[in-house]
Amino acid sequence: MSKRLRSSEVCADCSAQDPCWASINRGILICDECCSVHRSLGRHISQVRHLKHTPWPPTLLQMVETLYNNGANSIWEHSLLDPASVMSGRRKASPQDKVHPNKAEFIRAKYQMLAFVHRLPCREDDSVTAKDLSKQLHSSVRTGNLETCLRLLSLGAQANFFHPEKGNTPLHVAAKAGQTLQAELLAVYGADPGTQDSNGKTPVDYARQGGHHELAERLVEIQYELTDRLAFYLCGRKPEHKNGQHFVIPQMADSLDLSELAKAAKKKLQSLSNHLFEELAMDVYDEVDRRETDAVWLATQNHSTLVTETTVVPFLPVNPEYSSTRNQGRQKLARFNAHEFATLVIDILSDAKRRQQGNPLAGSKENVELILKSISNQHSSESQDNDQPDYDSVASDEDTDLETNAAKSNRQKSLDSDLSDGPVTAQEYMQVKNALVASEVKIQQLMKVNINLSDELRIMQKKASKLEKQSSMSESDYDNPTTPLELEETGSGRKGRQRSVIWQGEGSIPEDTDTAPSSSLPSTEDVIRKTEQITKNIQELLRAAQENKHDSYIPCSERIHVAVTEMAALFPKKPKSELVRTSLRLLTSSAYRLQSECKKTLPVETCPTTDIQLVTQQVIQCAYDIAKAAKQLVTITTKENNN
Structure with missing residues (x-):
């Protein structure tokens, strides 16, 4: 690394001294804390690499250094350099700010929403x-x-x-x-x-x-960067391109004694179209990058000072430009153990060489998802690792048709670590999961479109809080700013006067002292039906947001609130399970917040301070929280009812 990069450099996002990481595609240097946020955005947003502990092609490092020294950061912070931005309250993060929400919100606005870049005049074409x-x-x-x-x-x-x-x-x-x-x-x-x-x-x-x-x-x-990176990951060697050697194919000790499943998986991989094979190879490349960066991250962090949640990127983040099936396959790669992943990498390297040399194979319509399952099931006799990180799996359209009974049995063992991907026989369940994921992708797409002005948003929320006559705050299990909710209290206690109908906007489950805690849960089918209704209404709301039909927000939010209330009514008044209570609290409080946000779209004379873009962003976030809570309740009831 050059001397210029070693001294007096600052993080592009928070101005902390001596940044240790670079975002290659943004041409900037960043500190540890900001890097943790960049990693969580995904490589399609920011490609991070450690300045000292990661191998660098010299000219690539020189390119990043040149961009940094020539003010590339001003591209991403163009409007913040305008003196008017100081007057409006906009500012960049500082080293003293918390990672969540301050630095994270700023970084997402800066790179995911491109909120501060110079925008060209709008043109029709x-x-x-x-x-x-x-x-x-x-x-x-x-x-x-x-x-x-x-x-x-x-x-x-x-x-x-x-x-x-x-x-x-x-x-x-x-x-x-x-x-x-x-x-x-x-x-x-x-x-x-x-x-x-x-x-x-x-x-x-x-x-x-x-x-x-x-x-x-x-x-x-x-x-040859893709195949070189895969080979180096497995054996620490790269081909000698100068000598005409373009591929290194590592061999595992047991590679000559392949199981029937391994042979079948390899055959399916070879039968993929070139387009699907390239997609799979790129996804595996991203997973290699995630694993290698994780290793560097763990080796360089001071774990006593960094918050754990900022350091973990347990699977490839969802890319909204990809299909739900592809995102599922990308997420599943994180669950492959070392042997399974190495098998997949070697098969990809071997087939990449075959395809480049033009050796044809009969075409097929095999799905990438099926290939990933075949490889991950090669060691079905081995015990499942329940220490794998939890994450929301993306449902595949082929799950119910392609999974074998053995694979389902194998997956049952890991339900505790991956509730949403359990062996459920109901076709409706898979459809609901697909719909929820589709909603999630739409949400991310909309959030990219809508400019995130986080500082102004906080100011708005403070003003709104003063205007509303609220008397207490509802606890919730998510990181978004909490809206004051209508909970009536008397005296110094929180018992207060309970309404006769539960979950009518209070945002939390009423404490009913006369009712004993109940462990009974509704049937999976009933929960699925209600979730379908919620999902349908959420998608209608998201379409309205995408098409700027703001007058549809309120009726959509009312339909969602009715569906949420009906779903919540399926559960006992006092659930015994803390997980159920938490999910219900998120579900109902988010529905109430959604109604509150949608009311801000009333005519300007009613709400003169409304910024419709900020409202839309909050509406989208509320919809996501409702979808997430509904999905949690489906997975909980599915697991409990199957036990």
């Missing part, structure tokens, strides 16, 4: 704007001005743009001009070194033709 930006990028990469190119990429310029008049891509131009750092930046944003121009030449060809031999060698490395 966005594709024309993207084309213009891409043409500018095509011209700019022949120079050494990296920051200009990063700005264009941040605005939507395409790294793989094929210029219709010039007949080539920006990477062809950079390679011909010998612009190594521009080539690194373009590659980070997805530029393909193997793309041919109108003359049938690749960027590698132009680099060699221009005498830029080191650049040519680096472009070849970039071309």
